[in-house]
Amino acid sequence: MGEGQRELIPQSVTVTKIIDETPDVKTFYLALRDQGGRCSAPFHTLPGQLAMLSLPGVGEAMFSATDGGDHLQLSIKKVGRLTDELHEMAEGQQVGLRGPYGNGFPMTEMQGKNVLFIGGGIGLAPVRSVVRYCVDHRADYGKLHLVYGARTPADLIFLDDLTKHWPAVEDFTVSMTVDNGDDEWQGHVGFVPAYVEELRPEVANTVCVLCGPPIMIKFTLNVLRKLGFQPENIYTTLEMRMKCGIGKCGRCNIGHSYVCLDGPVYRLDQLHELPNEY
Amino acid sequence: MKALAKKNLADALALLAGQATVWVPAKVAGVTRFAPWSPAVTLDLEATPPAVSPKEILLPETESLYRYSAYGMDVTFEAVEQEVPPTIIWGIHSCDVQAILCQDDVFLSREPQDAAYAKRRAATTLVALACTTPGPDCFCTSMGLEPAEHASTDVQLHILTDGYGVEARTARGEEIVARLAEKGLLVETIEPPAKAQACTRAVNPEGIDKKLVEMFEHPYWDELAATCLNCGACTFLCPTCHCFDLTDHRRNAHEGTKIRCWDACMFTEYTVMAGGHNPRPGKKERVRQRFMHKLRYFPERYGKWQCTGCGRCVARCPVHIEITDVIKEVGEVTLDG
Ligand code: SF4
Ligand code: SF4
Ligand code: FES
Numbered sequence: 258m259g260e261g262q263r264e265l266i267p268q269s270v271t272v273t274k275i276i277d278e279t280p281d282v283k284t285f286y287l288a289l290r291d292q293g294g295r296c297s298a299p300f301h302t303l304p305g306q307l308a309m310l311s312l313p314g315v316g317e318a319m320f321s322a323t324d325g326g327d328h329l330q331l332s333i334k335k336v337g338r339l340t341d342e343l344h345e346m347a348e349g350q351q352v353g354l355r356g357p358y359g360n361g362f363p364m365t366e367m368q369g370k371n372v373l374f375i376g377g378g379i380g381l382a383p384v385r386s387v388v389r390y391c392v393d394h395r396a397d398y399g400k401l402h403l404v405y406g407a408r409t410p411a412d413l414i415f416l417d418d419l420t421k422h423w424p425a426v427e428d429f430t431v432s433m434t435v436d437n438g439d440d441e442w443q444g445h446v447g448f449v450p451a452y453v454e455e456l457r458p459e460v461a462n463t464v465c466v467l468c469g470p471p472i473m474i475k476f477t478l479n480v481l482r483k484l485g486f487q488p489e490n491i492y493t494t495l496e497m498r499m500k501c502g503i504g505k506c507g508r509c510n511i512g513h514s515y516v517c518l519d520g521p522v523y524r525l526d527q528l529h530e531l532p533n534e535y
Numbered sequence: 536m537k538a539l540a541k542k543n544l545a546d547a548l549a550l551l552a553g554q555a556t557v558w559v560p561a562k563v564a565g566v567t568r569f570a571p572w573s574p575a576v577t578l579d580l581e582a583t584p585p586a587v588s589p590k591e592i593l594l595p596e597t598e599s600l601y602r603y604s605a606y607g608m609d610v611t612f613e614a615v616e617q618e619v620p621p622t623i624i625w626g627i628h629s630c631d632v633q634a635i636l637c638q639d640d641v642f643l644s645r646e647p648q649d650a651a652y653a654k655r656r657a658a659t660t661l662v663a664l665a666c667t668t669p670g671p672d673c674f675c676t677s678m679g680l681e682p683a684e685h686a687s688t689d690v691q692l693h694i695l696t697d698g699y700g701v702e703a704r705t706a707r708g709e710e711i712v713a714r715l716a717e718k719g720l721l722v723e724t725i726e727p728p729a730k731a732q733a734c735t736r737a738v739n740p741e742g743i744d745k746k747l748v749e750m751f752e753h754p755y756w757d758e759l760a761a762t763c764l765n766c767g768a769c770t771f772l773c774p775t776c777h778c779f780d781l782t783d784h785r786r787n788a789h790e791g792t793k794i795r796c797w798d799a800c801m802f803t804e805y806t807v808m809a810g811g812h813n814p815r816p817g818k819k820e821r822v823r824q825r826f827m828h829k830l831r832y833f834p835e836r837y838g839k840w841q842c843t844g845c846g847r848c849v850a851r852c853p854v855h856i857e858i859t860d861v862i863k864e865v866g867e868v869t870l871d872g
Binding site for chain 1: 611
């Protein structure tokens with residue numbers, strides 16, 4: 258690539274694997290593949306960072322990325338034209354990718370603390386990048402507790418992680434809930450905020466990582482406040498429409514902050530300083 | 536001080552145009568805007584300010600970023616390399632020099648820099664012209680500028696009876712002045728340059744950035760935005776507005792070019808997300824965003840107003856939503872508590 262807009266020009270990457278998570282969510286593994294078929298990550302991401310996926314002639318959209326070592330993982334829900342096309346794709350297809358963008362979670366600051374993860378729906382994607390980091394650096398963090406909710410059992414994503422990998426990790430509690438159960442569902446039924454309240458997670462020396470639909474975040478924050486969490490110990494991610502990813506196109510601002518560059522991860526007390534416009 | 540006589544101006548521009556693209560304020564189809572100088576161009580150094588700012592020289596209205604192709608399983612992306620000739624902006628006023636400093640803040644001051652902008656900016660020399668007769672909507676002095684000169688230009692031209700006082704302010708400026716002197720186009724003068732007349736409009740923006748922090752939910756915005764047509768004339772003409780869109784220009788089903796083009800926070804679709812949610816759904820939110828950006832967010836982020844007082848939006852808004860009124864009215868609002 259020439260010396261043009263390095264920051265805005267995608268690389269071609271190959272979709273090396275597609276996992277059907279739910280009827281409307283798929284996880285795409287993206288990698289550079291050399292002649293011999295060996296894969297390498299197009300770039301590395303910190304937990305919570307973003308990548309811009311580009312479909313030639315269709316457009317671009319920003320997604321939370323999870324670093325898989327020799328590839329990146331993007332879990333994508335069908336919500337419009339671009340994501341519809343993505344869901345039609347087969348393994349082996351190339352797409353464009355640029356990044357990484359954004360700040361990511363402050364993994365160093367969080368060291369020595371217990372971590373309470375709370376995710377709703379597709380919001381488990383950014384949460385999962387943090388979980389994986391904590392699991393990979395298990396000794397650096399205290400107790401881990403994940404509360405995850407989806408609409409129905411069929412909408413739970415990352416089932417292998419939820420039911421096999423994470424429960425096997427030392428001092429890691431996984432609590433799942435669904436808004437509506439079905440005949441086979443043996444687990445908890447109810448909304449995430451109420452479930453969190455019921456679970457009474459540990460507050461002392463704990464940071465909370467909270468991602469999900471805005472309405473869930475709003476009600477969960479009320480519960481966290483009631484439980485005694487301080488805004489300085491709560492992190493969440495925001496979504497805005499994005500074009501450039503580098504704080505220049507002006508599109509993703511909330512007040513003076515650009516979500517693509519200064520976010521998408523915000524500590525709640527920092528978020529409170531910004532206008533309520535997201 | 537060195538002086539360039541009016542009768543030597545065309546020779547000076549011709550000399551510089553031999554080695555650079557020299558943009559000058561010119562009458563183009565009845566409108567004063569910047570155009571590359573040639574002997575055929577009708578100079579208009581009197582317009583205060585030129586109706587269209589020189590923004591497009593550093594941030595073109597549209598530019599190609601890369602070509603893409605998608606055949607079967609393969610996709611490719613190939614940068615479109617831009618030829619950037621040495622460029623001189625001749626006759627730019629203080630307000631538009633200040634606007635370039637605002638653009639520099641956005642495109643250059645934080646990593647990652649914008650490569651295309653950086654390349655054009657590095658190739659550009661500013662020759663500012665004193666503005667001594669303000670236009671009907673000018674208020675640059677209120678925004679802290681001096682119409683007669685700007686500290687951040689490469690060369691400052693002053694107004695003399697029959698020509699221009701020429702003062703180099705940077706090494707790059709020295710070079711230009713030296714080239715003109717070498718060809719015998721400059722003389723020494725002791726004539727004092729003309730002083731600038733007071734701006735037509737005066738407002739006092741002091742402290743409104745802080746006040747706006749308390750005014751996000753204020754009913755003032757409903758009132759102000761009620762008549763806005765969301766036409767985008769204000770943002771289009773504003774020399775500091777920098778928002779852009781990235782979009783595909785499809786040549787056929789497989790190939791095309793990624794274009795960067797100006798965009799505006801005044802348009803409805805600007806912030807609509809894929810799922811349909813729009814954090815700025817109405818006129819109120821969009822008008823508020825525009826003024827908050829210029830008068831609060833930009834100062835918070837970069838430490839300067841994002842309005843230079845050029846008055847272009849004041850002159851052209853079809854429904855007279857005027858930033859001078861906004862500054863005044865925000866100043867007058869009483870906040871309870
Ligand atoms: S906001 Fe209006 S007056 Fe201020 S710089 Fe932009 S166009 Fe000029
Ligand atoms: S020029 Fe006036 S009417 Fe048009 S978008 Fe701007 S404020 Fe609204
Ligand atoms: S996406 Fe362009 S500024 Fe954030």
